[in-house]
Amino acid sequence: MRYQITYAGINKVVEAADDLDSLLDISIRNQLPHLHECGGHGRCTTCRVRVLDGIQNLTPKSPLEKEASFLRKWDPSIRLACQTYPKGDVVLQRLIWSMAEVTSLQKELAPEGKAEERPITILFCDLRNFTPLSSKSMNFDLAYMLNRFYTAMGEPILMNNGIIYQYVGDEIIGVFGTTGGTREKNCTDAIRAALGMQYALAHLNQVELKDLDMELQSGIGINFGKAYVGHLGHPTHRQFSVIGDPVNVASRIQGKTKETGTKILISESVLNSLPENVLDTGQSFELELTGKEGLARLTEVRGFREMDTQLELQSSLHLMLDDQDKFASLFYDKVFSISPETRSLFKRNMTDQGRLLTHMLSGIVYTLARPDHLVEGIRALGRNHQAYGVTSAHYPVVRKAMLETIDQVLGNNKTQNTMTAWTESLDFILKEMQQSQS
Template identity: 30%
Template sequence: MEWIVGIFCLFFLYCVFITVLLVKRSRRYARRVKQFEARHRSFNENILNSQNESESRFQAAADEALRLTRTFQKFVPKQFVEHMATANVDDLGLGYASENEVAIMFCDIRGFTGFSERITPHELMNFLNSYFTRMNDPIHQNRGFIDKFMGDAIMALFDHPGGSAQQKAIDAINAALDLRKALNIYNGHRKNSNYTAVNIGIGIHFGPVIMGTVGSEDRMDTTVIGDSVNIASRLEALTTKYEADIVVSAQVLQTIGDSCEINTRLLDWVKVKGRQAPIEIYEVLSHLPQDEQSLKLAVQAKIAAGLACRINQEWDEAIAFFNAALEINPDDSLAHHHIDVCSIYRNLELSDDWDGALVLQ
């Protein structure tokens, strides 16, 4: 009997030993599981932190790129950047050039040199910034963009995105009319502050231009060049000579066609400086008071007939038409201008191939 009890005790001790051993192993396993879970959790947290850091870096880089782009667009027009972005990146170096048809506008302050001499440099800078700020919106609201500021002058392009040539020309005309409205409001503010009023001349032409980059490898600039740019600049200069607020070429009106109702009158048949081919130039009247428009339109037929006679060197007939225009509107400076031109040219020996165009220097 005792040996049975001994065997039972030994078996009991064996079971206790096995149980203790299993408990220890279970605890070691549990610790290892916890350690593994901790390492796994730490690994996931590191990955998550790394992803968050990467996302933060990417977002910061994107924000910086957007900020730089917006800053860059203050110096280079967004439309110019978008136009160049369509080209191969490898081509966007010095000498990149692309041809396009656009409406070109030049806008200049009349008598600016004398005006600037009467104020201090600081006052001049404040005036220009105030003026340019008001001239900016009429251009951008009509889908144009300012290519550059040149002293007191503005050069703007109208390249209606996805639009036709007609739409580009209409945008330019509408912008010119809105510029005159903005100028009237601006002069109202200047009057309230006891400042003198300012006036502007606007020239518009439509035609092909080259948009590209010029300069050197370490300093480049975007620019627009071409005969069309030269013509638009010359037309703006003629606003003073013809006492017209807005002067446009025949190409602009031909491009617009009859779809845009604007009042214009023929000014002259001229050769502008730097160009051999003559162009017809017109005055836009739609922004003027109705009575002033009516007076200018009333003499239109006489002016056109007199100009046709001048082209044919029929001096007496031409002067007669211009005098008839003065009988209708004695204050019309255009009729006086044409009488003076005829009086000069009739005393010159003109070549057989003279085309009747007034040569302007």
């Protein structure tokens, strides 16, 4: 007996012949982008779907799904696609569309109606000269500028497993480590995000805001400490909240970037969380912070002493995928030029295939910030490609075509470090994919 799986929102209907494939398997088999960061093992919730019709045609929840549903207080219509097997017609909607949405899922695990003390890293970023800029700009231009600023500056926070906590006027606040992680990792993630924000702002000024005759600048302050995290407020309207002295201190540190003429300042608690000689630091300051006794030791951060692979990948990804269809088209043209026989592997619409490629590439870069899911996700990718007919002989072709495409698309925007980072990362990814097939 055959039955239909309908994907609401994209007007896609596919068929299934039995109950041996999960909803996630069916998406993958039909080459539909469907996030599954952990590789479909029920250890994350990125493959979740909302069932709009046919919920009676699904298998009962597995123990893994029951646990996830209980912790996140899902209503019965939400199911984990990797744990759910259809037995009849189903209409569903994918709930997580991009990797940028994944880190926001951490908010679900914050306690309801109370707050728990957790060690976290807080990043405050302020847009410089916003008041004079706003007085000189039309409302439309101002709204455009702020939206572009929030997008460009928010992406590095999300790429580094941080949560965008708040937008306050011309300020953006990121939080790292609300659901765990080591002190060193959370502080490193915040610093990498801050450096990525500086790169993103430079690109924003050079390309997207050039015609508006304005240049944005920012100051970033980072602090580490124990704060209270939870969903607080009226019972009918609780909001994710982070409260405590470390948050206020991070804001004060950001304010000191104006006084010191620096772009990124970190507290002593952040500096002490990292091994020596990891950071390229500049000036150090002993300054008073409003509301705090004594002097606070603040340190300017200029970068990492050695190449940080994640930062290189993250900073180049948005440039590579600015035109996703063009990137995919170039890649497949190179694949077919190097190995014409590979054309036989692609029987579906190449535009859809290209979007699946860029979706996968973006997903891997984001998942680098969550290494506990990384290897399993890549190996699942390898098994999926084996089912498509990909063999070990195809991997050198993919490697050569991908590196040539990256080099061509980035052009003058690439550096030696950029290409080294992509080469090393691609070698790791392809090795893990091949191991899953052995």
